[in-house]
Amino acid sequence: MSRDEIGGRDEREPLVPGRVQAGLGVIALALAAVVVLPRLGQPAEPDAAAPTRSPTPTPTPTPTRTAALPGDFAPSTGVGFIGLPPAGATPSSPAGGELVVEVWTTQARVWVYADGRLISLRYSDLRTGADPASTGLLEQQLTLSGVERLRSYVAGSGAGLAPAPDRPATGPRRPLVRVGGRLRAVDRPSTSCDSRSCERVTNPGSWLPPDAWRRERLTAYVPSRFAVCYGLRDATTNVAEAPAVPDESLFGRTSPGDRRLPADWPCSVMPTQRAARIVETLRGARVLRDSTVASRILAYVVDVRSPRPGSPPHEARLFFEPLLPDARWPCSACG
Numbered sequence: 001m002s003r004d005e006i007g008g009r010d011e012r013e014p015l016v017p018g019r020v021q022a023g024l025g026v027i028a029l030a031l032a033a034v035v036v037l038p039r040l041g042q043p044a045e046p047d048a049a050a051p052t053r054s055p056t057p058t059p060t061p062t063p064t065r066t067a068a069l070p071g072d073f074a075p076s077t078g079v080g081f082i083g084l085p086p087a088g089a090t091p092s093s094p095a096g097g098e099l100v101v102e103v104w105t106t107q108a109r110v111w112v113y114a115d116g117r118l119i120s121l122r123y124s125d126l127r128t129g130a131d132p133a134s135t136g137l138l139e140q141q142l143t144l145s146g147v148e149r150l151r152s153y154v155a156g157s158g159a160g161l162a163p164a165p166d167r168p169a170t171g172p173r174r175p176l177v178r179v180g181g182r183l184r185a186v187d188r189p190s191t192s193c194d195s196r197s198c199e200r201v202t203n204p205g206s207w208l209p210p211d212a213w214r215r216e217r218l219t220a221y222v223p224s225r226f227a228v229c230y231g232l233r234d235a236t237t238n239v240a241e242a243p244a245v246p247d248e249s250l251f252g253r254t255s256p257g258d259r260r261l262p263a264d265w266p267c268s269v270m271p272t273q274r275a276a277r278i279v280e281t282l283r284g285a286r287v288l289r290d291s292t293v294a295s296r297i298l299a300y301v302v303d304v305r306s307p308r309p310g311s312p313p314h315e316a317r318l319f320f321e322p323l324l325p326d327a328r329w330p331c332s333a334c335g
Helices: 025-036 144-155 272-284
Strands: 099-104 108-113 117-122 138-142 158-163 173-179 182-189 213-220 225-232 267-271 298-304 314-322
Touching (some): 099 144, 108 144, 138 144, 144 173, 267 272, 272 314
Antiparallel strands (some): 099 173, 108 117, 117 138, 138 213, 158 182, 173 182, 225 267, 225 314, 298 314
16 A cells, blocks of 8 residues: 555645644654553543644534534534544444455445444445545444345355455455355456445345344444554655654554555554544644545644755654454545
């Protein structure tokens, strides 16, 4: 995955000297405080109130929904959210789960788990969404027979099965399905269920009988864990000349062999409560929100100076990705 695929500041927008001190040392100092923060405490509220790179003033928050980001999204009556869950939200249970089906089309994404959870993300659904560009992650509950109906449908929707990809995808792809205890990719999928459309999975209420559902009503998916990922935005930057990003002393780096996370952005998996404490520290340090991707993901951006004299500044980004029950990378900002 290229570093630009999670978005970035408009190149025509000037850097903002003085808003944060130069260098990722500022982030390191700010985040180092997280190490000594109490382990107990309430998660921070969703971070829409943090400053962004847009000159438009931030509207006043409402009691039920955080303030809209300039150029971002207005408060919604939908059930989904972007970023950290609201204070007091109950995490989806159980914390872990075995993936049975994954479908990613141009309009929606669906993950089905053996315990019955059906988690979805749609790119336009004003009734249930957190934002016109994304619903956020939503959850429904299937019975075991409902899970098997979807699994069987996807398994038979193509000409055969092939090995599943090794790395997370960053765009629509062939469906994945668990067969014989292993995740497999559908080979030569039919037009009824491919990367363009898979209506029976993305809209299961249109055909599943009532006994396939434990709860068809949509609720927000509340993650137990987040991946906090960080790195330089510009993929052409000579990394040897660039400042280092925060390391495991702050976050605890994940194993390089974790194929559920991107290979080119170092990520750390942590409980949602710890991610909330990091966000609270970033807000206190006035680190800027990345407003260009804020309608899909919680991200921060800071200008960093290269150690080489006369070199132009670059950008580093930290973003907070809610993890699915199997710790899979949903790539919320990918379209």
